[in-house]
Amino acid sequence: MEIGVIFAGFGGQGILLAGKVLAQAAMERGFEVTWLPSYGPEMRGGTANCTVVIADEPVGSPIVDRPQILVAMNGPSLERFGPRVAPGGMIILNSSLVKEPSVQGNARLLPIPLNDIAQELGEVRAANMVALGAVVKVLGLFPLEAAAEALAKELGARGREKLLEVNRQALWRGFALA
Amino acid sequence: MEIGVIFAGFGGQGILLAGKVLAQAAMERGFEVTWLPSYGPEMRGGTANCTVVIADEPVGSPIVDRPQILVAMNGPSLERFGPRVAPGGMIILNSSLVKEPSVQGNARLLPIPLNDIAQELGEVRAANMVALGAVVKVLGLFPLEAAAEALAKELGARGREKLLEVNRQALWRGFALA
Amino acid sequence: MKVLLRGNEAMAEAAIRAGCRCYFCYPITPQGELVEYMARHLPRHGGVFLQAESEVAAINMVYGAAAAGVRTMTSSSSPGISLKMEGISYLAGARLPAVIVNVMRAGPGLGNIAPAQGDYFQATKGGGHGDYRLIVLAPSTVQEAAELVMLAFDLSDRYRVPAMILADGMLGQMMEPVELPEPIPPGRIPPKPWALTGAKDRAPNVVSSFDLDPYRFREILRALWAVYREIERNEVRWEEYATEDAELVLVAYGTMGRICRTVVRRARKEGLRVGLFRPISLWPFPYAPLRRLAERVPVLLTVELSAGQMWEDVRLAVEGRAKTPFYGELGGVVPTPEEILSEVKKHVRG
Amino acid sequence: MKVLLRGNEAMAEAAIRAGCRCYFCYPITPQGELVEYMARHLPRHGGVFLQAESEVAAINMVYGAAAAGVRTMTSSSSPGISLKMEGISYLAGARLPAVIVNVMRAGPGLGNIAPAQGDYFQATKGGGHGDYRLIVLAPSTVQEAAELVMLAFDLSDRYRVPAMILADGMLGQMMEPVELPEPIPPGRIPPKPWALTGAKDRAPNVVSSFDLDPYRFREILRALWAVYREIERNEVRWEEYATEDAELVLVAYGTMGRICRTVVRRARKEGLRVGLFRPISLWPFPYAPLRRLAERVPVLLTVELSAGQMWEDVRLAVEGRAKTPFYGELGGVVPTPEEILSEVKKHVRG
Amino acid sequence: MSVVETKVPAGFVPVYTRPKSLSDKRFTYCPGCHHGIITRLVAEAIDELGIQERTVGVAPVGCAVFLYEFFRCDFAQAAHGRACAVATGIKRANPDLIVFTYQGDGDLAAIGTAETIHAANRGENITVIFVNNQIYGMTGGEMAPTTLPGMRTVTTPEGRDVRTTGYPLRISEMLAQLDGPTYITRQAVFDVRHVQMARKAILKAFRNQLEGKGFSLVEVVAACPTNLRIPPAEGNRWVKEQALKYFPLGDLKVRD
Amino acid sequence: MSVVETKVPAGFVPVYTRPKSLSDKRFTYCPGCHHGIITRLVAEAIDELGIQERTVGVAPVGCAVFLYEFFRCDFAQAAHGRACAVATGIKRANPDLIVFTYQGDGDLAAIGTAETIHAANRGENITVIFVNNQIYGMTGGEMAPTTLPGMRTVTTPEGRDVRTTGYPLRISEMLAQLDGPTYITRQAVFDVRHVQMARKAILKAFRNQLEGKGFSLVEVVAACPTNLRIPPAEGNRWVKEQALKYFPLGDLKVRD
Amino acid sequence: MPKGMVVIDKDRCKGCGLCVETCPFGVLVISPEFNRYGYNVATMGAPEKCTGCGMCAQMCPDAALDVYRAVKEGV
Amino acid sequence: MPKGMVVIDKDRCKGCGLCVETCPFGVLVISPEFNRYGYNVATMGAPEKCTGCGMCAQMCPDAALDVYRAVKEGV
Numbered sequence A, B: 001m002e003i004g005v006i007f008a009g010f011g012g013q014g015i016l017l018a019g020k021v022l023a024q025a026a027m028e029r030g031f032e033v034t035w036l037p038s039y040g041p042e043m044r045g046g047t048a049n050c051t052v053v054i055a056d057e058p059v060g061s062p063i064v065d066r067p068q069i070l071v072a073m074n075g076p077s078l079e080r081f082g083p084r085v086a087p088g089g090m091i092i093l094n095s096s097l098v099k100e101p102s103v104q105g106n107a108r109l110l111p112i113p114l115n116d117i118a119q120e121l122g123e124v125r126a127a128n129m130v131a132l133g134a135v136v137k138v139l140g141l142f143p144l145e146a147a148a149e150a151l152a153k154e155l156g157a158r159g160r161e162k163l164l165e166v167n168r169q170a171l172w173r174g175f176a177l178a
Numbered sequence C, D: 001m002k003v004l005l006r007g008n009e010a011m012a013e014a015a016i017r018a019g020c021r022c023y024f025c026y027p028i029t030p031q032g033e034l035v036e037y038m039a040r041h042l043p044r045h046g047g048v049f050l051q052a053e054s055e056v057a058a059i060n061m062v063y064g065a066a067a068a069g070v071r072t073m074t075s076s077s078s079p080g081i082s083l084k085m086e087g088i089s090y091l092a093g094a095r096l097p098a099v100i101v102n103v104m105r106a107g108p109g110l111g112n113i114a115p116a117q118g119d120y121f122q123a124t125k126g127g128g129h130g131d132y133r134l135i136v137l138a139p140s141t142v143q144e145a146a147e148l149v150m151l152a153f154d155l156s157d158r159y160r161v162p163a164m165i166l167a168d169g170m171l172g173q174m175m176e177p178v179e180l181p182e183p184i185p186p187g188r189i190p191p192k193p194w195a196l197t198g199a200k201d202r203a204p205n206v207v208s209s210f211d212l213d214p215y216r217f218r219e220i221l222r223a224l225w226a227v228y229r230e231i232e233r234n235e236v237r238w239e240e241y242a243t244e245d246a247e248l249v250l251v252a253y254g255t256m257g258r259i260c261r262t263v264v265r266r267a268r269k270e271g272l273r274v275g276l277f278r279p280i281s282l283w284p285f286p287y288a289p290l291r292r293l294a295e296r297v298p299v300l301l302t303v304e305l306s307a308g309q310m311w312e313d314v315r316l317a318v319e320g321r322a323k324t325p326f327y328g329e330l331g332g333v334v335p336t337p338e339e340i341l342s343e344v345k346k347h348v349r350g
Numbered sequence E, F: 001m002s003v004v005e006t007k008v009p010a011g012f013v014p015v016y017t018r019p020k021s022l023s024d025k026r027f028t029y030c031p032g033c034h035h036g037i038i039t040r041l042v043a044e045a046i047d048e049l050g051i052q053e054r055t056v057g058v059a060p061v062g063c064a065v066f067l068y069e070f071f072r073c074d075f076a077q078a079a080h081g082r083a084c085a086v087a088t089g090i091k092r093a094n095p096d097l098i099v100f101t102y103q104g105d106g107d108l109a110a111i112g113t114a115e116t117i118h119a120a121n122r123g124e125n126i127t128v129i130f131v132n133n134q135i136y137g138m139t140g141g142e143m144a145p146t147t148l149p150g151m152r153t154v155t156t157p158e159g160r161d162v163r164t165t166g167y168p169l170r171i172s173e174m175l176a177q178l179d180g181p182t183y184i185t186r187q188a189v190f191d192v193r194h195v196q197m198a199r200k201a202i203l204k205a206f207r208n209q210l211e212g213k214g215f216s217l218v219e220v221v222a223a224c225p226t227n228l229r230i231p232p233a234e235g236n237r238w239v240k241e242q243a244l245k246y247f248p249l250g251d252l253k254v255r256d
Numbered sequence G, H: 001m002p003k004g005m006v007v008i009d010k011d012r013c014k015g016c017g018l019c020v021e022t023c024p025f026g027v028l029v030i031s032p033e034f035n036r037y038g039y040n041v042a043t044m045g046a047p048e049k050c051t052g053c054g055m056c057a058q059m060c061p062d063a064a065l066d067v068y069r070a071v072k073e074g075v
């Protein structure tokens, strides 16, 4: 088993964090994981992405050509990574920003209004966690609680504990919608 | 045939020039030649030396471990290179400066009061040419005139034509004494 | 306890745990997190973090700190490492222990910041002038990166030969679970009687790579080469995976090593008898084990992120005993397991 | 007409005759006379002589002048060449023609100024980062030094690949009779439509070695490697001497090449069937001719002023077909013909 | 790339239009980055002097590395810090060209210190645009020699400590001491008035070269909002209120 | 080496004896070279401060490359131009050591420009002895950044042309502008009075380090009779009459 | 007809807001509209107030603005 | 007895003559004698005139001079 997940979006959408929390959660549940970010000036182009691989054997390449899951937080990400999603894979699409998805390939499309949900929760920056909740559901490898714990750890390390509650809710909302 | 000649002495004694004139003369007379100087900060130690190889086939190494001829313009040079002279080789020694030659090896010793002769000629810096005259004689490969011509060329290139006459005489004196 | 760390961070933390107390750097992608981590953590351990004015200055600061007897490190990426070539040659000539991390990116020139393995020759054969060698260790996981950094400090001190960690942008940037090695006990760093600590109650020490006299300098270098021979005897490291019955063995290091491991698994699933030989020490290169392998395996396929650099060492090891095809990528492109597998299939059938 | 010139002077004069019009340098022994000659003569030919503030600056000035479309050169010796590694990698990546002269001295480190051949790897395998090659030519006489400098300019322009002359202190310092090559006719320098001459009546030209996109950069490098393959086909140069019936062939380049020629003569006089294989282009290395030789000659003895660098290429060529012993000297010591001859006698008998 | 076709609307005359010597390429700078303003001013100067067809730019390594894509003139991309050496090579090879470098503070004042100073000292007849944003922008916000005391960067997480890393390096003041340069000036672009002054300075620096007057350098104190982690508008204030304390504006050397 | 055993002659007391921190090794400098005087003055300062056992010198590449043989203290031989970086490494690794560099003008002001300036700017607590002899001595007399206008060297056979190679670089003046350094002074040794002043300056430069005051640099304008191709005594006059025109003596920066 | 007019290249605009800050007449605003690169672009909020002074263009770091001024009648 | 005395290390002396130039009393001269390195070394030509002022030693670039002063009688 080796599953690739790509998170992609604009800079500032919490792409790298969502990926890291996923990797952390999977690690804590005993999986082999890797996390690989886009890096360098690419990030200043206003976009960011990262790739998480979850496996039951040591991970070979942290680069994933054909991800099973893509989280496309905006239009350009869908355009760029959508066609690469593995046949039968899943695209979690931020339907708050992408109204008319243009590319799709052979993947299933799961539109979730990530921004709107986050806005509802009172913290637009939690859109990434809505997405992550959905990813955890789609993956079906471990309970959402694992992600919530990993998130708590990560926010703790950054001194952002007070954001925990809203992000937790975001996770649940995403989980529920997927 | 491959003959190695080492000229050695203090800086300022015209060691490199003597070697170059020899090489030039031999070249003009159709021999294969190389000339290799000591270089770098060694020269600032106050000593200088150069090696001339004259041969009838292309010269392999311009470095000569066992020279046939050594011109030792001072004591340290005799000490350093004297023991290396090939058995049956010849050491032309500046007896103006080295009164009691200490090292000798298996070589023949030809003491010539180079400085004194040059002084007599009114140009102490011509001691090198006295030595060169002797070398040409010992070599016996080409007439002294070849060296005189090469010298003229060299002095001409340096704009020192007026030193030609006294150096010519120096060559002859050395030639005569060897 | 496992923690999730970037390769760059893990190497930095490992250096601190290895007792590195002077780190000099100049920023460059894709090793920025190493610099950043050191800036944040080294001072807390009483160490010196100093951002130099250039890579040239940084390596010469390393020279100074190493001469003073302290464990010291610098890190950079390809173009920055090129600038350190003179300094590295000096370190080698002066017999100074130090660790240099190269998180390779694609070259030549400014190239780009994607992972590559185009500095193998530079690292293993001497990109600087003169006859010298670096101990070169190539990790393929973040875990191994941490461990090899610690090993690099130990070996470098033991032999008084500078050591290089040859990683790449992927390994530097990716996160993976790591079990961090324990900090070394204070006593583990060997005494350095040759270090510049002030000529008190002893004759002066001199750190130098200079001797105008060729015969004396030859003796110095013969002694150095005797040490190199010793290292070649003692410090060859490699890993074999599924080679016992293999008809084809992939030879790959670092990032390509780990990817080829996946290739082996997939190939095996398809019933192909494929194995992996992964050099860990690139210098000393595992010539002998590879030669032994070549006696029984008909095809050794070298896979590199380069035009074929380690490949030469593979061929030197094999010397015609087996077929030695090559598969490489240029420019920062990392081949997928599938691509490599289809290359494998050209040489072996199920 | 033959003139007696130092190797350094002959290379300088040859560069001028090859149309070199921008020369940038930083002083270092044992190539000082090249600098001095250029200072004296290049301006008289309307050229630019500029002593830079460092070797790093000099190579980057070369980069600029080459980008502007002018024939340009720099020269240095081992430590100075190490400092140029980044710049050379940039030249290679940006496809700029230029000539670099390395009058090698003993290393590593400051070493000394005696002749050595310890920079072979650096020159031929890429001392700088990334996958690139230089055209590397190794003269063994002053005459050949002059000729190869001219050739280096031509090849460099033709392929847009920088070329290096790999000489050493002995060749640089010694005088020998030279028949200087004729100055090139003005038309011989090929047009350079890619050069930076102002974007008048054409799209802008860019000289760069940068492409952030690995896939695009890969294409650039594939094109570069196609050129390298072409050079490997067209520009291999070597000399064989008395190899027809040889039982042992010495393999040596540059200064050691000429000394080994004497060894061959002496050996032949003693009735030993010894020959010489002298690579002239070190890259592209004459693998194929050497391999052919190995088919019929049982022993190929490599002789180098190093711990064995070209030796690896010899072994790569031979791949076990013949014995490949090695004889080397370190530290600036130059072996005598006698010493080499006695080494030869260990492997062959009369 | 879809570029809006700018036709002059009926009944209007152009007051300001995009410089001709800029290509169609979007700048790769971050939103609000002063690099963009400075890059544009260079293009305006080239336009105004009508020298696009004989100008050769030298791009640095730094956020301006893509400069050669932004301009419609010949360009060399130089190794980090070596732009002045590359420019020297180009100019010496072909003095008819107008050669300029465009460099960041890491590039020019750290790794390129020697190349900058010696080109200036030789009085190379080139134009240098020096963007001092007190940070290594491209690599993610490390300390530059020009970083202000106490300023937090990723390599000075507690703020720049002058006791261990020194004070901000005023390299323009150092250069102004030399006999070689003709014109050394420090400008800024945090408001329109200063943009206009910077524009004039850049123009003068190019004109000097056209007149064969030798080395001219225009330092522009700039903001890197991304690494300061502030919104663009605050970047302007940062320059005005913080950076200028250490980098006072004005001509440092003018030789006529 | 036969060193004359210097026993104090009966009835006499020593006025001047060879510094204790010098080894027995003969200097490798040419006759009359000012390096010899300056090297001796450094040894005298070390003796006077009694710091031989905690001093580490950094030898340059240049005529002073053999410095480590001349002194009885620990020494590192640095790559050409990098002495200040090496000294930084040593001092940072072990602040208890007294670390000095000794560098020529090619070493310090050409290839080492960046290392010198940045060590000074950081205010590294080291002592730099800078021998400005306006020439590359060791390599055979090439132009240095400090070579005087019109001066003939092997790379300026017609004399240094300031239009193409610039004016002599007064790097001490540049350094004095920085906030980092504590003490920058220019001295000479062409007569006894100046030798004494230079001696004091060197002493002060070391004392500053002992007191933790930071970067001190003593430039000594010196003669290289060999490459000037003049007798040693004329070397003294050269410094006095020619070199000082461009390199006026005196303290350039003193911070107390 | 307003005295001035600004044409904004939406694909170049990165929504930095420097033009908004600069305009002395409050003409420009950042719109909620995203461009294809994800930036909220500048737009003329109060086009009628534009004098065509060009200050916005002088500050724009992306050379995204062209400014025009109405031809004076009778000229 | 002269007031001063100079001991010259002949092997160090390179005959540069700076001491000769410096001595205010004309004590020192360069002798025609060569040392083993080929230099004509300095020597005391007029030892009686030496005051032990030490100036020669301060100028000597080879640290070849040691200077002594006579112990004042009765001190």
Ligand SMILES: Cc1ncc(C[n+]2csc(CCOP(=O)(O)OP(=O)(O)O)c2C)c(N)n1
Binding pocket: C026, C027, C028, C029, C055, C079, C080, C083, E061, E062, E063, E064, E080, E103, E104, E105, E106, E107, E108, E131, E133, E135, E136, E137, E138, E139, E144
């Ligand atoms: C030799 C080398 N060292 C380091 C780098 C990495 N690098 C790229 S840009 C940069 C510094 C950028 O800072 P600056 O010059 O101030 O430009 P800015 O991005 O701030 O405009 C560095 C260190 C490199 N490419 N090459």
Ligand SMILES: Cc1ncc(C[n+]2csc(CCOP(=O)(O)OP(=O)(O)O)c2C)c(N)n1
Binding pocket: D026, D027, D028, D029, D055, D079, D080, D083, F061, F062, F063, F064, F080, F103, F104, F105, F106, F107, F108, F131, F133, F135, F136, F137, F138, F139, F144
């Ligand atoms: C990297 C490098 N470049 C060049 C040299 C050659 N080199 C040796 S000494 C020297 C310059 C000496 O001049 P300076 O520093 O002024 O010292 P001086 O000999 O005049 O005292 C040079 C260029 C070298 N050894 N290493």
Ligand code: SF4
Binding pocket: A044, E028, E029, E030, E031, E032, E033, E034, E035, E063, E133, E137, E138, E223, E224, E225, E226, E227
């Ligand atoms: S990182 Fe800073 S300097 Fe670089 S483009 Fe972004 S804002 Fe500008």
Ligand code: SF4
Binding pocket: B044, F028, F029, F030, F031, F032, F033, F034, F035, F063, F133, F137, F138, F223, F224, F225, F226, F227
């Ligand atoms: S060459 Fe000049 S600087 Fe060097 S030792 Fe001789 S006189 Fe002194």
Ligand code: SF4
Binding pocket: E032, G008, G012, G013, G014, G015, G016, G017, G018, G019, G020, G041, G042, G059, G060, G061, G062, G063, G064, G065
């Ligand atoms: S200044 Fe330019 S980039 Fe910024 S918001 Fe205005 S138009 Fe857009």
Ligand code: SF4
Binding pocket: G004, G005, G006, G022, G023, G024, G025, G026, G027, G028, G049, G050, G051, G052, G053, G054, G055, G056, G057, G067
């Ligand atoms: S032209 Fe002037 S008035 Fe019109 S929007 Fe721009 S700044 Fe405002």
Ligand code: SF4
Binding pocket: F032, H008, H012, H013, H014, H015, H016, H017, H018, H019, H020, H041, H042, H059, H060, H061, H062, H063, H064, H065
């Ligand atoms: S100054 Fe010293 S070296 Fe010179 S002549 Fe006098 S004693 Fe000899």
Ligand code: SF4
Binding pocket: H004, H005, H006, H022, H023, H024, H025, H026, H027, H028, H049, H050, H051, H052, H053, H054, H055, H056, H057, H067
């Ligand atoms: S001590 Fe004084 S008087 Fe005596 S020799 Fe020396 S300088 Fe002359």
Ligand SMILES: [Mg+2]
Binding pocket: E104, E105, E106, E131, E132, E133, E134, E135, E136, E137, E144
């Ligand atoms: Mg910057």
Ligand SMILES: [Mg+2]
Binding pocket: F104, F105, F106, F131, F132, F133, F134, F135, F136, F137, F144
């Ligand atoms: Mg000097």
